[in-house]
Structures are given as structure tokens and as C-alpha cells.
Amino acid sequence: MNTTKIYQQIGWGIMTLFSLGIVLTVSRYFTLNPDVYFPQQRAGYLAHETNLIVHILGGVLALSLGPFQFLNKLRARRPLLHRWIGRFYLIAILLGSVTGFYMAFYAYAGIAASLGFASLAVFWLVSGFLAYRTIRAGDTAAHRRWMIRNFALTFAAVTLRLWMFPLMLVFSETTGYEMVAWLAWVPNLIVAEGIIQGWFRRRTRHSMAQARSRS
Numbered sequence: 404m405n406t407t408k409i410y411q412q413i414g415w416g417i418m419t420l421f422s423l424g425i426v427l428t429v430s431r432y433f434t435l436n437p438d439v440y441f442p443q444q445r446a447g448y449l450a451h452e453t454n455l456i457v458h459i460l461g462g463v464l465a466l467s468l469g470p471f472q473f474l475n476k477l478r479a480r481r482p483l484l485h486r487w488i489g490r491f492y493l494i495a496i497l498l499g500s501v502t503g504f505y506m507a508f509y510a511y512a513g514i515a516a517s518l519g520f521a522s523l524a525v526f527w528l529v530s531g532f533l534a535y536r537t538i539r540a541g542d543t544a545a546h547r548r549w550m551i552r553n554f555a556l557t558f559a560a561v562t563l564r565l566w567m568f569p570l571m572l573v574f575s576e577t578t579g580y581e582m583v584a585w586l587a588w589v590p591n592l593i594v595a596e597g598i599i600q601g602w603f604r605r606r607t608r609h610s611m612a613q614a615r616s617r618s
Contacts, residue, residue, distance in 0.1 A: 415470065418470055418558070421558075421561045422467070422469065423466070424561075425466060425560050425564065426466050428564075429462070429560070432455070432459050435452070437449060443511045443576060444511050447506075447509035451506060451509060454506055455502075457499075457502045458502035461497070461502065464492070465495040465554075466557060468488050468495065469492055469557050472488060472489055472550060473554075489538070493531050496531035496553065496557070497531070499527070500527040500531070503520065503523070504524035504525065507520035507521035507523075507524060511577075512578075516580050519581070519583075520584050522585075523556060523584075523588045526556055526588070527556040527557070530553040530556060531553050533549045534549035534553050548599050551595050551598055552599070555588070555594065556588055556592070559587040562587050562590070563587035566583045566586045566587060567579065567583045570583055571583075
């Protein structure tokens with residue numbers, strides 16, 4: 404097995420572990436216990452609880468299913484299962500993005516946070532639609548590219564929580580939340596584009612070539 408494949412498997416494992424970890428974490432929202440809501444967001448969540456639950460349901464399904472869409476062996480050996488997982492994944496994106504756009508306007512930190520989360524919801528929906536359209540057109544290469552971008556946006560549910568508490572400790576709660584509304588997903592898209600364009604593969608090959616030349 405070459406080094407690139409090893410890195411890919413490690414990356415997939417970390418991505419899946421974080422995704423499923425957040426699924427377990429946010430599943431507590433389904434209890435409808437107000438005590439589990441962020442204190443700063445509690446009033447807004449309670450006022451729009453149905454939209455919140457549908458949004459979380461969409462996110463949980465997308466995080467649970469998304470990583471398995473990138474398994475080459477599953478696509479090759481069980482194409483029908485791959486397609487059905489993809490259908491449920493895209494339904495989850497539709498549910499999560501539409502309700503996420505609605506909930507964005509009740510972000511407690513104000514207009515900067517609302518715009519960040521609303522933009523995330525729009526790009527999440529559009530990239531999901533383009534992933535669907537390209538596979539319907541038979542363009543599997545373009546479909547894969549849009550799925551990478553889309554899951555990078557789905558993974559914002561993870562990176563939001565990784566960024567949020569450090570930022571709210573370093574800055575004020577409001578400023579930290581405004582920043583995380585953008586940092587949760589913009590860097591993810593940059594990394595996704597790097598994967599699509601092969602930036603990391605070229606860097607790995609260059610590093611390996613340097614290592615061989617020194618040996």
C-alpha cells in the first residue's frame with residue numbers, strides 16, 4: 404500500500420470518528436430538554452423548536468451517511484447501496500439547509516453571525532443540488548468534486564464546535580460566535596478545494612522525493 408493511500412485511510416478514519424462523535428453529541432437535542440440548548444441561543448431555539456429539530460435531524464443524517472459515500476470499495480462492490488445512501492444523504496441536506504437558513508436569522512450574535520450561517524446554508528444546498536445534477540447527467544468526476552465540497556460544508560457541524568469554545572474564551576462571546584459562523588465552513592471549503600485540485604498529493608510526492616534524495 405502506497406503512502407498516499409495510507410494518508411487517505413487515516414484521513415477518512417479521523418473524519419468519520421469526528422462526524423459520528425458529533426452525531427452522538429447533538430442527539431441530546433432530540434430529548435427536547437431546554438437545558439441542553441446553548442444558554443445564549445435558548446430563547447431562539449424554543450421559539451423555533453420544530454425548525455431546529457428538523458435542522459438537527461438533517462445534519463445528523465448527513466454526518467452519519469456522508470463518510471461512507473467516499474468509500475471506493477463500497478461504490479465498486481455495492482453500487483445500489485451507494486446510490487441509496489446518496490439519496491438519503493441529499494434528502495438530509497435539503498432538510499438541514501432549508502431549516503438552517505431559516506434558523507440563521509435567529510443567531511443571537513447579530514447580523515454577522517446570521518450572514519455566516521445563512522451563507523453556509525445556501526452553499527450547502529446549492530452544492531448538494533449540483534452533486535445531484537452532475538450524477539444524473541452521468542458526470543461522475545464532477546459529481547465527486549461537488550460531493551467533496553458538500554461534505555466539507557456538512558463537516559461544519561464538527562468544526563463549529565472545535566472553533567467555538569476557544570474563540571469565545573479568547574474574545575467575547577458575541578465576537579467569538581460571529582467569527583465561528585464563518586470559520587466553521589470557509590476553511591473547510593479551502594481544504595476541500597485543495598483535495599480536489601491535488602495540492603496535498605503534490606506536496607506529499609514532493610516531500611517523499613526530497614526524502615529519497617537525502618537518503
